[in-house]
Amino acid sequence: MGSEVPIGDFSVMTRLSKKALRHYHDLGLLVPAHIDTHSGYRFYDTAQVDHAHIIRRFRSLQMSIPDIKALLSAPDIGARNALIAAHLAQMQEQLERTQDAVRELIELLSPSERHPEVHTRQEPRTLAWAITSTIDIASIGSWFATTAHQLTDALRRSGAQPHGPASGLYARELFSESRGEATLYIGTTEPVPPPAPVRAVVLPAAEFAVLTHVGSTHTGIDRSYGHLGSYVSNNLMSGQGPIREHYLGADCGRFSGFDRTEICWPIFGTAETGTDMAAAHDGIG
Template sequence: MGARVSIGDFAVMTSLSRKALRHYHDIGILEPAHVDLHTGYRFYDTSQVDHAHIIRRFRSLGMSIPDIKALLSTDDAAARTEIITTHLQQMEVQLQQTRDTVGALRELLSPVDTPASVELRREPALAVWSIGATIEVSAIDSWFVVTLRTLRDAVATATGAPSTVVPGGLYDRALFLESRGKATLFVPAPQSATPPEGVRAEVLPQAEFAVLTHPGGHDESIDRSYGALGIYANEHLISDQGPIREHYIGATPSDPTAFTATEICWPIFSTTPPPE
């Protein structure tokens, strides 16, 4: 044991305010060595200074009270290391999220530019294998990965080789408007093959699109590409209310969800007659 000191002296030694010390006493992570029953004054022991410094440092680093309690209540070095390592990993994730947010905010300082390269395209009718579902937007990423894997495996089984096809997606306006709607992933149908159970064979009809190629997959900045394409389609063309179509380019069999580009296809009415 060291020397008994007043809460005022202890606050100076630890850089913890009276309010913080009372709070840590109430929640049980830094109790005074003695509390005067008559006056209610709190007294601390100088041996508690290091303990208080640990609490203040970890609180300044964003560690939760339960984690600090667990850290201080164990003498197991491995357990302490695990608590600190887990918190460090959480801080690294938060740091990356902050960096991403800063980048997105900087990007928002510039207006949505009208794209220089919008292509008007007539997609011919296409025989596909597809899987569709009515889903919540919050679940679309996990659904996408599982469904794409199912379609690629189906094609690989039918052709006897790893799938190298370019997959696509169809997304009803309700997904954007109501955060719930129909989503469909598709791949070009292998010739002379029957789709397995759970996979549908259908023909996508011919359609007209304004197409903008977004670099990468569904990253945070794809909303800017959607905004730019939508502005162009509505200011220069006649927008159709059909589903949005996407094509996913550049993936490999070893990493089927890492796309180098995403073609966003905005449906339009065309006044140009089809070629003979």
Template sequence: MGVQVSIGDFSLMTSLTRKALRHYHDLGILEPAHIDPHTGYRFYDSSQVDHAHIIRRFRSLGMSIPDIKALLSTEDSAARTEIITTHLAQMEQQLQQTRDTVSALRELLAPVHTAAVELRQEPALAVWSITATIDVDEIDTWFVATLSTLGEALSAAASAPDAAVYGGLYDRALFSESRGEATLFVPAPQSTMVPQGIRAHVLPQADYAVLTHSGNHEGIDRSYAALGKYANEQLISDQGPTREHYLGGSLFEPTHFTATEICWPVFRTASPTG
């Protein structure tokens, strides 16, 4: 034990304000050694200084009060290490999110360079597909897993092609309502055996305004914006699902594509000329 000091002196010794000390007292993580029953003045023991420094340091690093309380209440070194390691992982994740945000902001300041828009009539296409109704925040996980499933099914087919362009169809509700139907597809091989869990059907002929987004899907929202603006200002936009084609991937690694064709459905008053 040390000696009792006033809250003012303890505040100076620990760089914690009186307000913070009262707050930590209320939370039960730094209680005064003595409270005068007549005046209500708080007194701390000088041996509590290290305890206070730990609290201040971890609060400055963003650790939550419950985690600090758990850290200080355990004598188990393994448990303490687990708490600190978990918090470190959370900080690293937040740091990456900050880096991603900074990168996105810089990208918004850069001029938009988009490829030319092409008008195209996609013919009817026999496909194997997988469809699900998902929340928009599930789309990345679902996309990778479903493309992999289609790739495995296609590679195992007796008449598997040497190469294949995978594609997707996305209902507008998926983005406007945060939940909707998504479909991933691949041209059907010349086989009568359709794997379990995969649907064989024909995509109907449709007209699209098409723009190619290079690279992965980072920044694809800007390409969608440019294409949507063109489709609405220069054409007649259809309200059907948007379509994507994933270019540059391989049969065995469908998620490693290098560009995405974005196909915005439009109405055409005449058939395109060659």
């Protein structure tokens, strides 16, 4: 134990304002060593200075109050280091997102004269194994990872052979209303009944305008969607069915390892409505 000092002196020693110290006291994060019963004035022990410095540094790095509490109460240095490492990983992810956003903004301010190539293609009738969910657009990343694992694991365990690239099918409401139907599917030539939650579906033949978005992440894919949609509106007749995506560059039938995404926008003549997937579910199985 050290000696007790009034809140004003402790504020100078820790570079935490009186307001911040009172707030951390209310949260139970940094409790005064003594409170005068008559005046209500707070006194702190000089042994609390290091804790105050830890709090200030990690709050400046956007660590949450619950995480700082866990850090300060960690039973050993290993547990403390694990919490710090987890927060550093979050900071690194945030930094990468910020860098991506800065790069995209620079590109928007200095648009390139070159645009991705768009071509039209007739997609054949496709037998596939699929998982369909109604999701919020904010959760699409976690949904994609979980569903891709379920689907590829079901194929592996069944022995069914994949045919063609791993793909997705996305209802327009998912983008326009922030909630809608999303499907991941893998083509297969073997009509083996799949295990739940996988369903056998038949995707009808359809015609699409196709653009390839390059990259192992979907950073900037909104610009690819914008260019493709503009091209279709200016040069073709847009259908109203769901958007297909094909994930290329990975092993056949696998979602992991893809390095580019084919975006397929349905065009007039053979585009299917969102209800076609429901009807397709009855095609096999």
